[in-house]
Amino acid sequence: MSATLFHKVWTAHAVRRLPTGQTQIYIGLHLVHEVTSPQAFDMIRARGWTVRDVARTFATVDHIVPTAAQRRPFADVMAEAMIEALERNCRAFGIPLFDLGSGDQGIVHVIGPELGLTQPGMTIACGDSHTSTHGAFGAVGFGIGTSQVRDVLASQCLALDPLKVRRIRVEGALGRGVYAKDAILEIIRRLGVKAGAGYAYEYAGSAIAGMSMDERMTICNMSIEGGARVGYVNPDETTFAYLQGRRHAPQGEAFARACAWWRSMASDPDATYDDEVVLDAARIKPTVTWGINPGQAVAIDERVPVPADEPEAGRAAVEEALDYMAFRGGEPIKGTRVDVAFVGSCTNGRLSDLREAARVARGRRVAPHVKALVVPGSERVRRAAEQEGLDAIFRDAGFEWRGAGCSMCLAMNPDRLAGREICASSSNRNFKGRQGSPTGRTLLMSPAMVAAAAIAGEVADVREMLP
Amino acid sequence: MSAERIVRVAGRGLPLRGDNIDTDRIIPARFLRAVTFEGLETHVFEDDRVQRPDHPFSSPAYRDAAILIVNANFGCGSSREHAPQAIQRWGIRAVVGQSLSEIFFGNAVTIGLPCVTAAPDAIDALMGLVESDPPAGLVVSLDELQIEAAGRRWPIALPAAAREAFVSGSWDATGLLLDRHEEVEKVRARLPYLRW
Numbered sequence: 090m091s092a093t094l095f096h097k098v099w100t101a102h103a104v105r106r107l108p109t110g111q112t113q114i115y116i117g118l119h120l121v122h123e124v125t126s127p128q129a130f131d132m133i134r135a136r137g138w139t140v141r142d143v144a145r146t147f148a149t150v151d152h153i154v155p156t157a158a159q160r161r162p163f164a165d166v167m168a169e170a171m172i173e174a175l176e177r178n179c180r181a182f183g184i185p186l187f188d189l190g191s192g193d194q195g196i197v198h199v200i201g202p203e204l205g206l207t208q209p210g211m212t213i214a215c216g217d218s219h220t221s222t223h224g225a226f227g228a229v230g231f232g233i234g235t236s237q238v239r240d241v242l243a244s245q246c247l248a249l250d251p252l253k254v255r256r257i258r259v260e261g262a263l264g265r266g267v268y269a270k271d272a273i274l275e276i277i278r279r280l281g282v283k284a285g286a287g288y289a290y291e292y293a294g295s296a297i298a299g300m301s302m303d304e305r306m307t308i309c310n311m312s313i314e315g316g317a318r319v320g321y322v323n324p325d326e327t328t329f330a331y332l333q334g335r336r337h338a339p340q341g342e343a344f345a346r347a348c349a350w351w352r353s354m355a356s357d358p359d360a361t362y363d364d365e366v367v368l369d370a371a372r373i374k375p376t377v378t379w380g381i382n383p384g385q386a387v388a389i390d391e392r393v394p395v396p397a398d399e400p401e402a403g404r405a406a407v408e409e410a411l412d413y414m415a416f417r418g419g420e421p422i423k424g425t426r427v428d429v430a431f432v433g434s435c436t437n438g439r440l441s442d443l444r445e446a447a448r449v450a451r452g453r454r455v456a457p458h459v460k461a462l463v464v465p466g467s468e469r470v471r472r473a474a475e476q477e478g479l480d481a482i483f484r485d486a487g488f489e490w491r492g493a494g495c496s497m498c499l500a501m502n503p504d505r506l507a508g509r510e511i512c513a514s515s516s517n518r519n520f521k522g523r524q525g526s527p528t529g530r531t532l533l534m535s536p537a538m539v540a541a542a543a544i545a546g547e548v549a550d551v552r553e554m555l556p
Numbered sequence: 557m558s559a560e561r562i563v564r565v566a567g568r569g570l571p572l573r574g575d576n577i578d579t580d581r582i583i584p585a586r587f588l589r590a591v592t593f594e595g596l597e598t599h600v601f602e603d604d605r606v607q608r609p610d611h612p613f614s615s616p617a618y619r620d621a622a623i624l625i626v627n628a629n630f631g632c633g634s635s636r637e638h639a640p641q642a643i644q645r646w647g648i649r650a651v652v653g654q655s656l657s658e659i660f661f662g663n664a665v666t667i668g669l670p671c672v673t674a675a676p677d678a679i680d681a682l683m684g685l686v687e688s689d690p691p692a693g694l695v696v697s698l699d700e701l702q703i704e705a706a707g708r709r710w711p712i713a714l715p716a717a718a719r720e721a722f723v724s725g726s727w728d729a730t731g732l733l734l735d736r737h738e739e740v741e742k743v744r745a746r747l748p749y750l751r752w
Contacts, residue, residue, distance in 0.1 A: 111721075117747065286629070
């Protein structure tokens, strides 16, 4: 009987059918952070419960940490209260916390893989919609809310409905200066921001098979931006090579056993899918969003849409986005002046992302009117980048080199846009107000494109700037 | 642990037009800097309301509304439960939309906020009705799977499990999940990665 990875993982973790008709699913790894957990801990305390499976629960701080001055107590009293609550809860229940300055801290979706916690065939839950990132390893990651964090803390289980599976094959090779970020932006542009509802996205095809784990994480990360709560790539030799030797990965002889099981969890070659979409990698260009949702994107050599040319049903949405962004329909995206450039986030804050941005920044200067910052995804990424001298390249070019955290992706810390500023951003959401100013504007793009925009002072084609 | 049974929600409607209204708009991230959900209702749609003085959540005509009427993909984006919490604490008891984001829907179930879907023409009619007559009474019935207003009825849809959870008062799932731990132990025993 052939099956997809999603169905194999679902079946392996299914406890029982609940009286409501939902399925009780065991969660193999629960990642906790400071924003969506304090109320959940309070709820389990109030009900006299405890944390059921402490050995499968790990915590870090990422959303609220300042990235400029990380000394405690934080200047922001509320941020300090939140980190203290997490520290207290982790102590009280015996949950390991990768705290600030531990060497292991970072964005939850960056450190899970780095530490080898994220492994193929697992179910993973975290109170954050970008938990789909872990799917890059052939795990099934569910982004959940706080009451579900409570459920997982108390029972190590979730009540869920099964998903259909759509295979998205990206075939061929991406061109020079075209990255995983461009591929996922193109996928979302093509399928739309709500097409993934009810689906898990399985990313496949030769372009995905040729990608590094960092690149696969970028792809899976933004599944939710296409409406799919779950996205994954079947585990292969690239996956196993990444995991070998990591702290929480199986060691020695156990590693070979693990590889055999991981391989067995991949989708069977003759598995059937509820839907399939094929993209030609060679046709994907550097892609930039122009609107207020991640599906509103164009290639670097295209123009923002003209409302009158749009089908009537979509016209109002285009008008609303153009109005918010202050774009004229038909304007080229290239040449759009930017005020801020942000390299970082769980989408693109890993070492290879920083390397690509540094390739563009090396020996150049950030435009005088641009504030540019590089925020590594984790303390480990930061150290590795410093060992390679990337921090010096960025600093010499006029970028600020910061501590690890979510930072300006969602601006829960002091890193935020002011007024109507436009930000070239390697993050995942261009929603109204997302980057901290209620009227701020976001252009999503790859980290290399962000570096190019920082230097040119406007949206530029990175293919013209790569050495 | 059993929760309140939710079979029927009656009250005034609040029409909020537009597709893809994301959770950052429902409750901007700066209001997540807190360790409780208390007071979130005062910031619901705060930035949208400042930029749009005629925002329905600011209109006195809808202040007593209990049923939020929305278009497609409502609640997309971040998984912050703060979004349905803010809406519920503001006074909304049910959401009727063309479609809802999956995570928002799941979060809403766990806090006892039914979200149901209806056909685009039904949503259009309901929004039009409530815009022209804000005090109009709406009744969302989860057992009959319909919404009734101004003497008209439209069918609504809701996944069977969620409907059962509301109608039987089992939408707070933790109790169910804790019920048979021996079956969880069986699953643990068959998962090799728990003891490589």
